[in-house]
Amino acid sequence: MDKPWSQVELIREAFHYKARFENSTMVFKIDFPVTENPIFPSLLNDLALLNKTGFRVAVVPGAREWIDTILKENKIELRYNGQLRISSAEAMPYVQMAAFHSASSYMTGFSTSRVDALIGNFFRARGLGVIDGVDMEHTGSVDKFFLDSLNRVLDLKMIPILPCVGWNSTGKAYNVSSNEISSQAAAMLKAEKLFIVTLSGGVSSNTLKIPDNIFTDEKGRVNILTPEEAELILKANPIDSKNKRELAMAVKALYNGVKRVHIIDGSEEGAILKELFSNHGAGTMIHRDEYVSIREAKSRDIAEILRLMEPLMQQGNLIRRSREDIQEKKDDYAVFVVDSQIRACGALHLWGEDQAEIAAITTDPSYKEMGLGSRMVNYFINKAKKLNQKRVFALTTSSEDWFLSLGFEEVNIESLPEKRRSVYDHSRNSKIMAFNL
Secondary structure (H helix, E strand, C coil), X not given: CCCHHHHHHHHHXXXXXXXXXXXXXXXXXXXXXXXXXXXXXXXXXXXXXXXXXXXXXXXXXXCHHHHHHHHHHCCCCCCEECCEECECCCCHHHHHHHHHHHHHHHHHHHHHCCCCEEECCCEEEEECCEECCEECECEEEEEEECHHHHHHHHHCCCEEECCCEEEXXXXXXXXXXXXXXXXXXXXXXXXXXXXXXXXXXXXXXXXXXXXXXXXXXXXXXXXEECHHHHHHHHHHCCCCCHHHHHHHHHHHHHHCCCCEEEEEECCCCCHHHHHHHCCCCCXXXXXXXXXXXXXXXXXXXXXXXXXXXXXXXXHCCCCCCCXXXXXXXXXXXXXXXXXXXXXXXXXXXXXXXXXXXXXXXXXCHHHHHHCHHHHHHHHHHHHHHHCXXXXXXXXXXXXXXXXXXXXXXXXXXXXXXXXXXXXXXXXXXXXXXXXXX
């Protein structure tokens, strides 16, 4: 984003999201390998910055890999029932040591940023008992969160740190999955967001099979998903993997009440801030609220529509339109809204003879990897079908290949409706691309 206007857009987005989410609660589950990455101190600085800026930040450190290492070093047998570690009485002292060692690395990092943090016993645990005939011993789950204590710490602008060890009412210690702790903490705290910070690669065609109807960017990353789309990906990947488990965790958190879950790469500089303060983000967001939508344009949208169109009108890729032009045909226009901000627009003009023109397709260049333009075209194709049109067409001087990729084909001017032929600008010599419905 090196153009001045793009930098301005980034600043606008940052202020938009700060105003929207300030004082909201966000839970960060951070995998242990992230703490070993050189970028980890920078990540903690970003979390500290969020805390100082007015966000309520809670952290759940993952410790799975470090616990395994400590147990191996002390010649304690590693036993699993599926993905759950079976924690024996012999193993528990080492589990606790590893869990609190991992948590203390966050205390060290936050202290250098002059942010107060607290490692605490913020939940009561209970044993899992026997699962499929296997005694899970000291492996447990969350029984109850001490929400008064958690909220008191958050209200004091401190960062609570929740290690993966909890105790029952009699003081017996249990090893509890950090995935479960973070997911349930986010739900119980009514968090706006749960972040899963990982080095596993996230939701991408490089790590998971992605169904054809789910959009990926040029690097194969999935930017946004609904829970339903996430479940389609889970079904398309029957073999268990860390990436699949992360996505399943995200879906479960959403169904438990969390509005948005973000899976991001903990090795990318500033990934949390990019994901939080820009629509484009730096990872995958799975959301259950209305994040993206296409709707009919309103009069109050015209200024934003013109702002989007202006660069293309200056380049000559779009014909010049005025506020009055758009207002006159306002009912033909639609806008693509990303988190309450207009990021693409277009129009469908009816010309008679059962033909309609898709026109003025414009996308914020910062969002080209989200495929907004093609979604706008599909929206107008579906609208034309509902209006009983037999064909849609578009005139273009620079996007022939793009329309071809969407299934359009080039046709001659004689195929246009008579009314449209009469106003065709021969000086522009636009190519005519058509799609039969």
